[in-house]
Amino acid sequence: xxxxxxxxxxxxxxxxxxxxxxxxxxxxxxxxxxxxxxxxxxxxxxxxxxxxxxxxxxxxxxxxxxxxxxxxxxxxxxxxxxxxxxxxxxxxxxxxxxxxxxxxxxxxxxxxxxxxxxxxxxxxxxxxxxxxxxxxxxxxxxxxxxxxxxxxxxxxxxxxxxxxxxxxxxxxxxxxxxxxxxxxxxxxxxxxxxxxxxxxxxxxxxxxxxxxxxxxxxxxxxxxxxxxxxxxxxxxxxxxxxxxxxxxxxxxxxxxxxxxxxxxxxxxxxxxxxxxxxxxxxxxxxxxxxxxxxxxxxxxxxxxxxxxxxxxxxxxxxxxxx
Numbered sequence: 458x459x460x461x462x463x464x465x466x467x468x469x470x471x472x473x474x475x476x477x478x479x480x481x482x483x484x485x486x487x488x489x490x491x492x493x494x495x496x497x498x499x500x501x502x503x504x505x506x507x508x509x510x511x512x513x514x515x516x517x518x519x520x521x522x523x524x525x526x527x528x529x530x531x532x533x534x535x536x537x538x539x540x541x542x543x544x545x546x547x548x549x550x551x552x553x554x555x556x557x558x559x560x561x562x563x564x565x566x567x568x569x570x571x572x573x574x575x576x577x578x579x580x581x582x583x584x585x586x587x588x589x590x591x592x593x594x595x596x597x598x599x600x601x602x603x604x605x606x607x608x609x610x611x612x613x614x615x616x617x618x619x620x621x622x623x624x625x626x627x628x629x630x631x632x633x634x635x636x637x638x639x640x641x642x643x644x645x646x647x648x649x650x651x652x653x654x655x656x657x658x659x660x661x662x663x664x665x666x667x668x669x670x671x672x673x674x675x676x677x678x679x680x681x682x683x684x685x686x687x688x689x690x691x692x693x694x695x696x697x698x699x700x701x702x703x704x705x706x707x708x709x710x711x712x713x714x715x716x717x718x719x720x721x722x723x724x725x726x727x728x729x730x731x732x733x734x735x736x737x738x739x740x741x742x743x744x745x746x747x748x749x750x751x752x753x754x755x756x757x758x759x760x761x762x763x764x765x766x767x768x769x770x771x772x773x774x775x776x777x778x779x
Contacts, residue, residue: 577594659692668759673748
């Protein structure tokens with residue numbers, strides 16, 4: 458059920474991985490250069506030492522005849538270091554600055570477009586879009602996606618005051634409404650648009666079921682399309698009707714305050730998801746064969762573990778781990 462986490466958290470996670478890869482490549486290059494320079498220096502020292510026939514001269518150790526004659530100077534008390542911003546905030550500040558680089562901006566856009574394209578590939582196939590239509594479909598989704606990225610990075614970097622946060626939240630909401638309106642015009646079919654909305658609402662469930670499909674791919678118990686659709690509907694209804702004790706299930710809520718991502722609130726949401734998953738497993742047992750049901754339970758467990766690790770990351774990034 459990874460879609461339960463606000464989409465902006467997942468977008469930031471993807472962003473961190475991209476920049477982490479980029480940064481590690483640069484760091485490796487710098488380390489290789491430093492090692493080469495160090496090796497050259499050692500080689501030069503060894504040659505000089507060999508030519509002299511002895512190790513480099515050293516200064517003789519000072520012998521203290523009368524310790525009382527020494528002027529003892531008490532070390533100065535160091536000043537307390539200034540309080541530093543959280544590591545996650547420093548990271549996002551750096552990433553925000555890196556995004557000003559046109560090359561890195563293109564890398565980020567390409568990465569996000571690839572990720573979004575993979576998530577919506579089944580829907581593109583279902584709608585029967587040609588290349589030109591697919592490109593426009595993706596342009597609409599990327600307009601919303603990059604708005605989410607921009608807001609997430611700036612909020613995590615601490616670059617926004619409350620008024621600016623509200624303004625960007627408003628802009629993000631408007632971007633979502635724009636995509637919805639334009640998508641409805643583009644699809645020009647009530648059934649296709651309804652399928653688009655259902656697809657977005659069940660994105661997390663589809664990701665979980667794809668893991669189940671992988672487990673069953675080498676067997677003769679693959680899910681029929683009808684059963685797959687029934688499972689999606691059941692899981693969606695259970696989620697819709699569950700009484701959550703935390704607001705983290707609200708995907709439209711763009712509140713990134715430390716209070717919302719506190720450990721206490723995340724623990725409540727995690728407990729909610731465990732209970733919801735229990736309800737879903739109980740309902741699914743009567744819809745699946747024994748082999749399918751075991752694969753379904755494994756997929757639920759794997760997804761829940763992934764979600765909890767993402768929640769922990771969100772707590773560190775947004776809530777400061779408190």
